[in-house]
Every structure is written in structure tokens, then in C-alpha cells.
Amino acid sequence: MAEALVSNPVTTTFSTVSTVSTESSASTTSEPSTSTTTTFDNKNKNNKNHKNPKKTDKQGRERVASDREYGGDKSGFLYKSGIPTLRSSAHRVKFKKKCRxxxxxxxxxxxxxxxxxWLPKDLLQEDVFSYSQEEHDLKGAVLALLQQCDAEIVGDFDLNPQTAAAAATTAEGIGSVDDDNKAMNTTSTTSTTTDCRETRLEDFRVPVQSIWRKVNGGNCEDTQKxxxxxxAxxxxxxxxxxxxxxxVALPYLKERLLAAVAKEKEEVGGQEGTSTEEDTDTTTPITFYYQRPPTLRLQPGPGWAKVKPHNDAEYGHQNGELxxxxxxxxxxxxxxxxxSETVPQQDDxxxxxxxxxxxxxxxxxxCKHYVNANxxxxxxxxLDFRVGVQGFFDPYWQMKGTTDDHGRKEVVL
Structure with a gap:
């Protein structure tokens, strides 16, 4: 892949384009939300000292998330209902499918x-590719972003019980060392304790009321906004x-796109060698429109809700994007x-x-797709986002009856 692809890309902000969420806002649960009773009290939701009585499900398990949220027991997190995933995007569809x-x-x-x-058929096939986490620390950037958010709204990081136990065990050993070695061992122990308490995205806890909709006594809509x-x-x-x-993403996409276009031209020509050098020339400028900002998704567990199978065309996305x-x-x-399905309408x-x-x-x-329950x-x-390709994607089009809160950025490579 030529380095010239990424040296001087031409970028412009494109804010008039419609994008929506990869995972549908619709969800399914093992039982209707009306069959459970939330412990969230609207009248006292701003009173941190308010103590609600403990609520349990049919199996007697507590549905109280933490004392910060409901004044209850934080020994376990149980997301019994509500939406499965808290996401940094919103889309609305007013019309029925047949009218879209x-x-x-x-x-x-x-x-x-x-x-x-439609993009070339070879480009429609799913693929998994690698990137350098050191050069592109998306995980670290998201971790820093969440640490800057209001913990009462989005959530906070909890120390994993196993690492906490390891830290406690290490701390107990400090008093047993000889005086001559105390300084050295204290320094070593402090370092070990710090490592044990390393913040992990897996340990982020979302408040229960933040995944419940307003009609059920939660504040999901405000949290996602x-x-x-x-x-953004x-x-x-x-x-x-x-x-x-x-x-990373655009050079990868351009390489696959050029190969797919060249293959289709060979098939149409009926013989190999009918594609021109321009078809596979990675220096040929191509315009891309990528979703910016991307969608950040937080799916807390243990939870019963899952995203139902869907394709994004139902919500106004074009077939000319990946x-x-x-x-x-x-x-x-x-x-x-x-x-995901392997091909559309196969349900495989x-x-x-x-x-x-x-x-x-x-x-x-x-292709219909979903994520399983956590x-x-x-x-x-x-994180997820989409990229439209010039010639297959219309940056000015928006499906009638849909709204969203994303923009697009135009890049020429």
C-alpha cells in the first residue's frame, strides 16, 4: 500500500449528510419491561441520601445497581430491562418500512x-483486519473520554474484585519486611498495587437508570444526548x-475497492487482463465520506436485553457505504x-x-446484524462508523422521515 495515500489527504467537513446507528435502538428482552418494577424514584432521584427499599426479580435477585444510584446494595449489577446498549448517537424514523x-x-x-x-460485490464481503494499538490508541482515547464524563450520568470505573484482592494481599506484606529492606519493598509494593488497580474499560459501570427510558422512570434519552x-x-x-x-481505514478500503472494481471489469470483459492500470493504481484520487463523530457504545452486563437483527437500510443508510x-x-x-448474515436475507x-x-x-x-446479550x-x-464512496454514495441524500445527529467528513485519497 503506497505511503502517498496517507501523506497529504484533502479533508473537508460535510455536515449535511445523514447517518444513523449501526445497532438499532429497538431491542428485545427475555420478558416485557412492564413485568418488572424499577427501583428508580422520580421524586427522589436527585437526593443522594434517599434510601429505596430493595427490589427483587422472580428469582429473588436484587435489581439495585449501586448505592450511588438508588441508595441500595452495590454487591451486584443486574440490568434486568431497559435498552441493551448506551450509545453516543440518536436516530429517529417516522415512516413505516413500506413508506421508506x-x-x-x-x-x-x-x-x-x-x-x-451498490458497492462492488467483493467489497460487500465481511473482513477482519489488524491495526497498531500503539500508533492508534483508540482504547486509551475512549478511556480518557469516559473519565471526563459525569459519573452520575454515564457511569464510573469499578475496581475488579480480583485485582482488589491482589492489591490487598500485596499491601499486607509491607509490614512483614525487615527494616533494612522496607524502603525498597514499599516502592515495589506501591508499583504492584498501582498495576493491580489499572483502569479497564471492561470495569466501567453504567447507572441502571441510564438505560431505562423516561416512560419507565429512567433517563436514557438524556444520558445518550x-x-x-x-x-462530538x-x-x-x-x-x-x-x-x-x-x-488505516481509508487506505484499507481504497485497496479493496480498486481490486473489486478491477475484478468486475475482468468478469464483464470475459477474460483476464481487460482492466487498465488506472483501475488498480493506488495513487488515483478517490473521495470518501466518513461518519464523524463515530458511535461509541457501552453495553453493561449482566443484562438480558439484546439488539434485534436489522439492516441499516431500514434506517436510511445507503448501499454505497461500508x-x-x-x-x-x-x-x-x-x-x-x-x-451477521453471510449474504442478505439468508438469516444464517x-x-x-x-x-x-x-x-x-x-x-x-x-446484511442484517446484531450483538448478543452481555x-x-x-x-x-x-466504536463504529461508516464510509461512503464517491460514485456509489450520495452525500446530499437523506431518507424522508429520518433524522440523525451525525455529520460526514470528506477526504480525498
Whole structure:
């Protein structure tokens, strides 16, 4: 891949473009939300000293998240209902599916209609690729962003019980050392304790009322608006994200795009060698429109709710764009993966495993996808965004009856 691709990209802010969320706001739960009673008291939600009686589900398990939230017991977190994922985006669809019309009109670099609204078929196939976490510390940028958020609204980090026990064990050993070695051992122990208490995204705790909708006594809508504003205005995070897109995602996409276009021309020509050098020349300028800011998702656990299978075309996305999904927490801890069809309308869902330092590209506009419920005691954190390609994507089009809170940034590579 030529270095010239990322040396001097031309970028412009494109704020009139419609984008919506990768994961639908609709969710399913193991039982209707009306069958449970929230412990959140609207009259006393601002009173930190208020003590609500403990509530339990049918199995007698407490549904109180923490003393900060409800004045209850924080020995366990149980997200019995509410939305499955807190996200930094919002989209609204007013019309029924049959009334949602897809009629974008993509143009080429000269402004002429291309009459192409689908990306090349080889580009529609899902793929997992790696990137350097040292050069593109998306995880660290998100961790810093969450630490700057209001803990009462979005949540806070809890020390993992195992690391806490390790820290306590280490601390107990300080008093047993000889006086001559106290200074050295104290320094070593302090360092070890600090390492044990390392902040992890998996240990982020979302307040229970922040995933409950207002009609059920929560403040989900206000929390998501707050998180959206934090992501959109955090310049340090956006700089890390922009660098990843321009130096990693777009060169990767351009390379796959040129190869897919060349292959289609060979197939149309009926023989190999019919594609020109321009078809595979990585220095040929191509305009991309990427979603900015991206969507940050927090899926706390253990929880029962999950995102239902859906494709993004239902919510106003075009077939001329590609989805990128980046896990920022360890799937071995959360047990959460992105699930997708192999091809549209097959319903052959299977997980797409992606570890830290990897990203998934897939065609979410046509293939239905979802994330499974988080049954672990950890929180799943991920980023996702989409990239439209000139000639296949219309940056001025928006499906009638839809609204969103994203913009697009135009980059020429």
C-alpha cells in the first residue's frame, strides 16, 4: 500500500449528510419491561441520601445497581430491562418500512450521475483486519473520554474484585519486611498495587437508570444526548479517531475497492487482463465520506436485553457505504460479538470474532446484524462508523422521515 495515500489527504467537513446507528435502538428482552418494577424514584432521584427499599426479580435477585444510584446494595449489577446498549448517537424514523424510499443519486468526480448505488460485490464481503494499538490508541482515547464524563450520568470505573484482592494481599506484606529492606519493598509494593488497580474499560459501570427510558422512570434519552455531546466535542478523542480513519481505514478500503472494481471489469470483459492500470493504481484520487463523530457504545452486563437483527437500510443508510466495527474490550471477558448474515436475507447468523487491535468491515446496509446479550459482569465497549464512496454514495441524500445527529467528513485519497 503506497505511503502517498496517507501523506497529504484533502479533508473537508460535510455536515449535511445523514447517518444513523449501526445497532438499532429497538431491542428485545427475555420478558416485557412492564413485568418488572424499577427501583428508580422520580421524586427522589436527585437526593443522594434517599434510601429505596430493595427490589427483587422472580428469582429473588436484587435489581439495585449501586448505592450511588438508588441508595441500595452495590454487591451486584443486574440490568434486568431497559435498552441493551448506551450509545453516543440518536436516530429517529417516522415512516413505516413500506413508506421508506431509497432514491439516492450518486455522482462521479465530474458531477455526472453514475446510476450505481451498490458497492462492488467483493467489497460487500465481511473482513477482519489488524491495526497498531500503539500508533492508534483508540482504547486509551475512549478511556480518557469516559473519565471526563459525569459519573452520575454515564457511569464510573469499578475496581475488579480480583485485582482488589491482589492489591490487598500485596499491601499486607509491607509490614512483614525487615527494616533494612522496607524502603525498597514499599516502592515495589506501591508499583504492584498501582498495576493491580489499572483502569479497564471492561470495569466501567453504567447507572441502571441510564438505560431505562423516561416512560419507565429512567433517563436514557438524556444520558445518550449527554454522551453524544461529549464524543462530538472531545478534540483529543477526535484527533485519534481521524488519524485512524485517514491512515488505516481509508487506505484499507481504497485497496479493496480498486481490486473489486478491477475484478468486475475482468468478469464483464470475459477474460483476464481487460482492466487498465488506472483501475488498480493506488495513487488515483478517490473521495470518501466518513461518519464523524463515530458511535461509541457501552453495553453493561449482566443484562438480558439484546439488539434485534436489522439492516441499516431500514434506517436510511445507503448501499454505497461500508460499516466499520471496532471492539475496545476483550471478547473473552464479555462474551459479546457482532453477529451477521453471510449474504442478505439468508438469516444464517454467526459471530464475527474480532480481538483487540482488530476491526471488522461489513456491509451493514444490506446484511442484517446484531450483538448478543452481555451475560458477563463486564461492560462491552466498541466504536463504529461508516464510509461512503464517491460514485456509489450520495452525500446530499437523506431518507424522508429520518433524522440523525451525525455529520460526514470528506477526504480525498
Amino acid at each position: 424510499k431509497h432514491d439516492p443519486k450518486p455522482t462521479d468526480a465530474n458531477g455526472k450521475l453514475t446510476n450505481k448505488t 449527554y454522551l453524544s455531546d461529549q464524543v 466535542t472531545n478534540e483529543e478523542f477526535l484527533q485519534v479517531f481521524d488519524k485512524f480513519v485517514v491512515q 460499516n466499520f466495527w471496532i471492539p475496545l474490550t476483550d471478547r473473552q471477558w464479555t462474551g459479546v460479538d457482532l453477529w 447468523y454467526r459471530p464475527i470474532p474480532a480481538n483487540l487491535g482488530q476491526a471488522i468491515s461489513f456491509h451493514g446496509s444490506s 451475560a458477563s459482569n463486564h461492560t462491552r465497549v466498541s
